[in-house]
Amino acid sequence: MVNVGETPRSWSGAPFRYIAGHVALDLVNTVDWTAAGLVEDRLNSYERLVEWSVGAKLVSARTGERLCAHAARRMTAAARALRDARALRHAIRRLVLARLGHEAADPSLTADAALASLSRMAQAAAMHHQLAVVRRPGAKRSAPAIDWVWTGLDDAEPPLDLIVWMAAHAAAALVSSSSVDRWGVCPGATCGWLFMDTTRNGQRRWCEMATCGTRAKDRRRRGPLRARPTPGGKETDR
Secondary structure, three states: OOOOOOOOOOEOOOOOOOOOOOHHHHHHOOOEEEOOEEEOEOOOOHHHHHHHHHHOOOOOHHHHHHHHHHHHHOHHHHHHHHHHHHHHHHHHHHHHHHHOOOOOOOOOOOHHHHHHHHHHHHHHHHOOEEEEEEOOOOOOOOOOEEEEEEOOOOOOOOOOOHHHHHHHHHHHHHHOOOOHHHEEEOOOOOOOOEEEOOOOOOOOOOOOHHHHHHHHHHHHHHOHHHOOOOOOOOOOOO
């Protein structure tokens, strides 16, 4: 059972990992979900949220720079957007666990409350997602295309909620899809990360074999009395 408190037990400047196979699940994996609470939370500032979004290819590096500059001028709004991103992260995980049948895994947030939270965020995102004529790089001037675009994406001061809108839109598509049989939860005792199993045989078990998978093998080889986790919860850094 994961104990999710309002304040993480520890923060981390560790690099983000994009191993989930879906951007919404990669957002969930920006913190470690342990029985003791949230550990090694990598979303410790709005700038880190932007860094994550650039790595997840939600926004370009140039847009990321503009978001950070805008956040520096509107710190209260940036802090609110960061709180919303963390709330979205929690809602996504809760809904995934619910669809996988892990109803008691997170008593701090009901599935109904998580669904309502994601629904509100996705509806807010939809108000800023519109069809528009776009010019593709290298395309002939006489052949414009029509595509979905995010309002304010190319502005000098992009909306500080832009990343939350994009992630909520992706999350809503995920939880309403029929891909649930490909979702998984890493069984690592101090992990709790989610992933999309895209392997041909559908046998993926770990977030990463090089981290949680290897540690589990080492524990079996050494025996339980010799496994020595660090004070932060992880036996080794990712």
